[in-house]
Amino acid sequence: MADNAYNHAKIEKKWQQRWVKEGTFTTPELPGAKKSYVLDMFPYPSGEGLHVGHPKGYIATDVFSRMQRMQGYDVLHPMGWDAFGLPAENYAIKNKVHPRVAVEKNIARFKEQLQNIGFSYDWNREINTTDPEYYKWTQWIFLQLYKKGLAYESFEPINWCPSCQTGLANEDVEQGKCERCGSVVEKRPMRQWALKITEYAEKMLAGLEGLPWPKSIIESQKNWIGKSEGTQIGFPVEFKKEGAKPGLIPVFTTRPDTLFGCTYFVLSPEHLWVQLAIDDTHDVLENKDEVRRYVMQAAKKTEIDRTDATKEKTGVKLGGVWAVNPATGEKIPMYVADYVLAHYGTGAIMAVPAHDERDFEFAKKYELPIKNVVDDRGVLIDSGEFTGINAEEAKKKITEKFGKTTTNYKLRDWVFSRQRYWGEPIPIIHCEEDGIVPVPEDQLPVVLPEVEHYEPAGTGESPLALIIDWVNTTCPKCGKPAKRETNTMPQWAGSSWYYLRYIDPKNTQALVSAEKEKAWMPVNVYVGGAEHATRHLIYARFWHIFLYELGLVSTPEPFMHLENVGLILAEDGRKMSKRFGNVVNPDDIVASVGADTLRIYEMFMGPFNQTVAWSTASMSGPRKFIERLWRLAQASIGQEHDDSEAVLFAINKAIKKVTEDTAAFRFNTAISTMMECLNVFEKERIISRKSLENFILLISPYAPHVCEELWEQLGHADGISQASWPIADEQYLEEQNIIIPVQVNGKVRAEIAVTRDAMQADVEKMAMAQENVTKFIDGKEVRKIIYVPNKLLNIVC
């Protein structure tokens, strides 16, 4: 027996080596009749290595993949590295190494940590977004976007992180701060590349319908896209100054029914009309200097100050000019105020202080008239011909007469350039003669050049701008000297299509072979953190829909089923972080209790998508579970034994429940079912070979190493992953002798043993024979008896 003690270190190493040697998890190029693409959001190989929270999602997909393979699926289950971007670059700068060197080292560490946990990844398909053979295609997709007019140079003020020294996309800003480093973001007018994601707002919204994703992610995306239907109404503008030509400024409103209550008009400081009115060539404003000062002040404010609703609203009245309420014909004052956002709607609003809190606040401060036009029943008052109509109806009628319906989105175009070194160079050449010229596709990839210093240039330009040899090139069109684009792409570029690369990782001729793409896509199950709801998952869907329209992919959506992995907190309830010194390294856990225990523990902690705190003490349960399985197997192997009814019921119930729960990502209940099953087995001391084999098969996706070992001990030459997944035998699932509760008025008073599908009359007779039942009925009239066959009996009196 001593020789046969469970030695996790020895067993786990043995099987991990064998899987590699035998290529156990090599995926076929093309799947057979049943395919499944099971994908993890690939990690960012940071310098800190993995902590025990990272593998949770990977364990889940691994368990799922292993079960599906045994169920006869060809499973594509790959892993790779999202290695471009700021963290790698900042790490490299801090540690004074080249980002490439740092990334290589980090990847090696990550990979070793992952392999220690025994994942069934097909490492032949490993990808790395910083590999020129990979980012060649990232650049290629950019060129396709450019060709379709979806990539463009823009000069509008963008979010600028003063610490990271780069522009940021809207999605990279959280509450006015850089999502990476927490610095307060500034507005900076600068040249940049942007992608017209806004053109896909409607398609991305439509694609969400019926997608089997968590509700919260769908809601987040809808929120982010922020569709809002309303009305555009033009307001005439007139001047005091003789000879100045009147104009028309459109506003967007979702409350056209309140048009008669519009008592003033507001433009955002960035509004083109304002910008023109304060420039030197125009002379219509009586207080031009004052307005100019206000506009400049507003421009200096950070995004936080600009959008803080609690701050007192400010504005300046425009002198010598007024707007006309098209409904009432009244002249109303015009203001410039920074509570009106430039980038939403038309950047101008019709202010209705009676029915809008912000307008009300502003009107109070500047003593503007407040005119109520909708009463408390929602019926229009004081609104000319529309008086007496209810608001919903009035919205339509007023829109018909004074404006037109329009749709607005909160979504803004994707600022796609970064002024940093460690990213894909944007494949564009600037020629004095021909302007913007895309790099010809046969010249891709535009390789990131070697540099001495990869720190930001400090000028708001990428460090690539300093490499004169690289910047200077010739125009592909006219052959004259020209300059390369020196901005790089954001971190999200490479991850927006990586799932396609796994399908065809070595392809040098095309993004992905059409045959393979059609065979493997879409991703069947995609697992990752909920924090990607409005970044990666938005960008990837955008690119995918675009590629679908080009006919390069066969499905309109890339990811079918999506599961969010819940965070693992440290034992102290805080996030695991080097800073708090509370990080648990999976290597240590694997060394002390084994990968199988770690895997079962992480799946058993609680519902998969829920945040839970790590507990080293709680790992003893899963560890003991494996040891008990081991001992039961040692006792049972080689013995002849007939199982009791209880054992047959337990194992078949487990087969059914574990199969269902694993498929539905309810790993915690799958494991508790297996524990219950083992508890039943142990009462018998030994079990039949058949039941033992079924049980080992069931656990094998969760604890593959120990199950391989036991499978081998049972005399199987082939590995357990080649075995077939067990199917429950229904005949054992129907217990013949059942104990049901007897209730009196809904309270349990007794339990009686009945045979399966016993007649109600017989059950009633037995119930009435129970002293504790009659005691509670005594003296009362039985009014009703509810009998749920094989479940319960309830006597009402």
Place this chain on the structure above:
RNA sequence: GCCCGGGUGGCGGAAUGGUAUACGCGAAGGACUUAAAAUCCUUUGCCAGCAAUGGCUUGCGGGUUCGAGUCCCGCCUCGGGCACCA
């Protein structure tokens, strides 16, 4: 403010409208041992009781139902997303 998701023992949590507290951790007692570890057995929601048993209990207050953790209405509270978005 708006939109999602939660609130169940000492702890993590389980429960198609049908015995609430499965499974695991922790704790207490016992067996084995010179002793410890490991293992095994027993107990473990709260209150009363020697016990049989009874009463109470799923954030709070109502409701529907023979029966509610689960469904409906109104609150409280925690977590997450969005937010001067007109």
